[in-house]
Amino acid sequence: MALLEIKGLRGGIRDQDIINGIDLTINRGEVHAIMGPNGSGKSTLGKILAGHEEYAETGGTVRFNGKDLFELTPEERANEGMFLAFQYPVEIPGVSNAYFLRAALNERLKYRGEPEISAGAFRRLLNKKMEQVDMDPELARRPVNEDFSGGEKKRNEIFHMAVLEPTLSILDETDSGLDIDAMRIVAHGINQQRTADNAMIVITHYQRLLDYVVPDYVHVMYQGRIVKSGMKDLALELEEKGYEWIREEVEAAG
Amino acid sequence: MEAIETLAQQEYKEGWVTDIEMETAPPGLNEDIIRFISAKKNEPGFLLEWRLKAYRHWLKMKEPNWQYMAYPPVDYQDIVYYAAPKNTPQYNSLDEVDPELLETYDKLGIPLEEQKVLAGVAVDAVFDSVSVHTTFKDKLAELGIIFCSFSEAAQDHPDLVEKYLGTVVPYRDNYFASLNSAVFSDGSFCYIPPGVRCPMELSTYFRINTAGTGQFERTLIIADEGSYVSYLEGCTAPMRDENQLHAAVVELVALKDAQIKYSTVQNWYPGNEEGKGGVYNFVTKRGVCKGDNAKISWTQVETGSAITWKYPSVILQGDHSIGEFYSVALTRNKQVADTGTKMIHVGKDTRSTVVSKGISAGNGQNVYRGRIQVMKRADGAKNYTQSDTMLIADRCGAHTNPYIDVGNNSASVEHEASTARISEDQLFYCKTRGISTEDAISMIINGFCKEVFQELPMEFAVEAKKLLGISLEGSVG
Known part of the structure; x- marks a missing residue:
């Protein structure tokens, strides 16, 4: 059974469709990159999948873990194993990162009918994950994203992902705003999380992240559709030719 | 919402x-x-x-x-x-x-x-x-x-x-x-x-x-x-x-x-x-x-x-004496809270700290009213005031009325004020981590009130947690 199965998905914001019919199947163990020019609907796809209140599907079906995704609340989707790494991570003043993550992890355990994690076990888990994704322990103690630099916020998203161990991670432009060193660290963190049991959707505008997080498949979005799919070479081709080439192809076909 | x-x-x-x-x-x-x-x-x-x-x-x-x-x-x-x-x-x-x-x-x-x-x-x-x-x-x-x-x-x-x-x-x-x-x-x-x-x-x-x-x-x-x-x-x-x-x-x-x-x-x-x-x-x-x-x-x-x-207040009569006021006031439905403090600096080198957190929901109204008074003899008096409010609805209100009355040139008086809302982005962020809206609100409010809660004795902090329906921070991190 596919982990995520999207069929004919349409949707957007305020009665205006931004996604105009997407089909995409993602299996465990796969990393799919979604590329495309600005405004092509990449981030909207992530928000619809994660259940942002202002976005809505207007057609098609999505099955996640065999369940109808749109029957699940955003938090149920998360507890089923979906994770959205934000392009612009949000600050929660006064709430420590560690406390926040423990609350999130306990929600997940509760959802699965498992007992809550003890303080000691959680501390050990945090230490392990901080090491894995090269996270400054100081940032775990500080309030969620408050006064974090842009790079620290992105690293924190990957840290959250590492602690929550999702089965499907949607990384929304995690590389944006990062210098090359920060991107390497983030990419290393992402790669640490890749297993045969989970899958990732890597949304990015640029190819450069994909040098480090090598995808199994690359899809190109344009005007709310996937207009081209291929293997990792496609990303390189896009890098070389730019998106203009895609536009021309789509318009020629249309 | x-x-x-x-x-x-x-x-x-x-x-x-x-x-x-x-x-x-x-x-x-x-x-x-x-x-x-x-x-x-x-x-x-x-x-x-x-x-x-x-x-x-x-x-x-x-x-x-x-x-x-x-x-x-x-x-x-x-x-x-x-x-x-x-x-x-x-x-x-x-x-x-x-x-x-x-x-x-x-x-x-x-x-x-x-x-x-x-x-x-x-x-x-x-x-x-x-x-x-x-x-x-x-x-x-x-x-x-x-x-x-x-x-x-x-x-x-x-x-x-x-x-x-x-x-x-x-x-x-x-x-x-x-x-x-x-x-x-x-x-x-x-x-x-x-x-x-x-x-x-x-x-x-x-x-x-x-x-x-x-x-x-x-x-x-x-x-x-x-x-x-x-x-x-x-x-x-x-x-x-x-x-x-x-x-x-x-x-x-x-x-x-x-x-x-x-x-x-x-x-x-x-x-x-x-x-x-x-x-x-x-x-x-x-x-x-x-x-x-x-x-x-x-x-x-x-x-x-x-x-x-x-307005729980302190008269700072002795030299080097200290007055503090930490407050959380939550109003909902048609509740009104008109609260704050008076710090009256009489002695030399007296210090006062005021931290007020007002939370308004429903039709609730929250007023911070404070007076910092530095008397003529109070050389070196220092005050720091922070009054923050959080609004959780469209019909509620928050009002800040700080009065400052300084009669000594060597005094230092600072006032910071802010108004915040729980944003949809914050709630969505919490939800994508598996945390329900209700728990997310509790958590955000708890974070907002943290500076006050940490002043409470443990037993009361637990009571405060019950009252605001929020979870406490502290066991981890």
Whole structure:
């Protein structure tokens, strides 16, 4: 059974469709990159999948873990194993990162009918994950994203992902705003999380992240559709030719 | 934002009425009633005289009207000024206490005995107007600490009462303080001798119970030179259909090198969704740092009452003395909180810190009103004030009225203010981590109030958590 199965998905914001019919199947163990020019609907796809209140599907079906995704609340989707790494991570003043993550992890355990994690076990888990994704322990103690630099916020998203161990991670432009060193660290963190049991959707505008997080498949979005799919070479081709080439192809076909 | 609304409308969970026979004065207020109260309590002569002076002064006063909220006129002749459980109890053990009363405490979740022993807390519980139970008095007595009801203090320690009563809040102070001075029913008294550090948190639970009975508590705490005491005050009230006036007075006196930490969790009945039936909580709380290096710290979590109107204040008389005020006020439905503090810098190098967090939901209104006054002689006085508000609805409001009055050029006074909302982005972020809207709101509010909660003793922090429906931070990270 596919982990995520999207069929004919349409949707957007305020009665205006931004996604105009997407089909995409993602299996465990796969990393799919979604590329495309600005405004092509990449981030909207992530928000619809994660259940942002202002976005809505207007057609098609999505099955996640065999369940109808749109029957699940955003938090149920998360507890089923979906994770959205934000392009612009949000600050929660006064709430420590560690406390926040423990609350999130306990929600997940509760959802699965498992007992809550003890303080000691959680501390050990945090230490392990901080090491894995090269996270400054100081940032775990500080309030969620408050006064974090842009790079620290992105690293924190990957840290959250590492602690929550999702089965499907949607990384929304995690590389944006990062210098090359920060991107390497983030990419290393992402790669640490890749297993045969989970899958990732890597949304990015640029190819450069994909040098480090090598995808199994690359899809190109344009005007709310996937207009081209291929293997990792496609990303390189896009890098070389730019998106203009895609536009021309789509318009020629249309 | 539907879930927020639901949370804001949660019903008051502590509503019920206990049926205990009361010995009650007829409604109304005159000198005979005051004499009746004083006689009932076997008070020394000076106290009756003081009450009468206060009453005569009160008659000449006008009810203030500068506050933010409006409330229907109070008929002071329609209030019952004295009510007490019929057999004024002086019990040796819990077994002797009326079981119905104990049940009431159980419902409130107040563990009177063993739990308190474990927690290291002595309890002087005020049920309506008369103290019914005092624990740990002996243990405290060994250290020379006096912790008893005000009535007992008036009889057993009249010299202390006479020396300090009205020295911080004079009977002429304001309309409600004068009324309280004339008719106060009971309250707590505490004296910590020189150099003694009180080994446990002292706590009192107040509770309004008799229909139409105004509550006029009077608390007096004296920390003698070099002593320390932490005092906890918490209250809930049963559901009721008519408004209840609560006009308490709290006076704190900290002598040289002494420290008083006074923490309050206030959860009087707030009224129904329309605001009907809630308590009017008009309180005068003030402390004086009388000697050098004295410190008084107020921490309050105000979630109850239809109207909260109070400004726990500190007069910084001694040089190098410190005053602090940490406050969380949550208003929802039609609740109003007009609260804040006054820090009056008299001595040299005095410091004060004010942190106020107002949360408004539903139609709730939150007013921060503060005065920082630096007198001419207060060289080097420093104040830092932070007043933050969070709005959780479209119909609620937040207002900030800071008054600053500086009479000395070497003083430094800082004020920061902010207004925040819980954003949709924050809620969505929490949801993508598996945290429900309700829990996310609790968490965000908890984060917002953190600087205040960390000032509360642990036990009260737990209470605050219950009251705001939030989870506490601290075990991790």
